[in-house]
Amino acid sequence: MKLLIYGTGSFSQLAHYHFSTESSYEVVAFIETAPEDETQCCELPIISEQSVLDDYDPSDYHLFVAIGYRAMNQFRMDVCQRMSSQGYTLASFISPRAITHTNVKIGKNVFVFELNNIQPFSTIEDGVVLWSGNHIGHHSTVEQYCFISSHVVVSGHCRIGQRSFLGVNSTITDSVHLGARNLVGAGATIAKSTDNDAVWTAKHTTKAAGNSLRYL
16 A cells, blocks of 8 residues: 655654555655645655645555644644545554554554553554653553653553653553643653643652642
């Protein structure tokens, strides 16, 4: 199957590399909202979103939205929903060097980099990005459009609220429900459930006495 990649940045280039070398997809073009000076990315054409339907029929092409955590993942979610509404099937990628199990549920437009360990009975919903080297514990759910960076530990029976961002080396302990749109900084430890729209740093985690939330 032929694949279009939305975006031309670093994530898009990595997606092109992995889809091309570790999947059955053939990447044929990149999409930008409004292309400027560059006409190619990874030696493939860059086309505008406005013109994509003219030359790339959704029945013949799948699509992956390679957009990072801009605006707490809102931009990636908006593009996924817009392109899906135009009839494109959203592709997912799971690295062959990640550990998954047959009863793990994986949604659409998910990207799982190498060395992730996703334990049994877990769910990774639509639009989630799992960068390299994370642990997703058993019976846990990562809700839609989260971005989990690298070397993050999500323990068992957790729920990570939609559009959250988990920084490098952060930890979510057992049975925690992280609210929607939480920003967890590098090295932070979350040991109790949180409200929506909260920001946590390594200096002020949920283990600290008298901690108050700071909102986005």
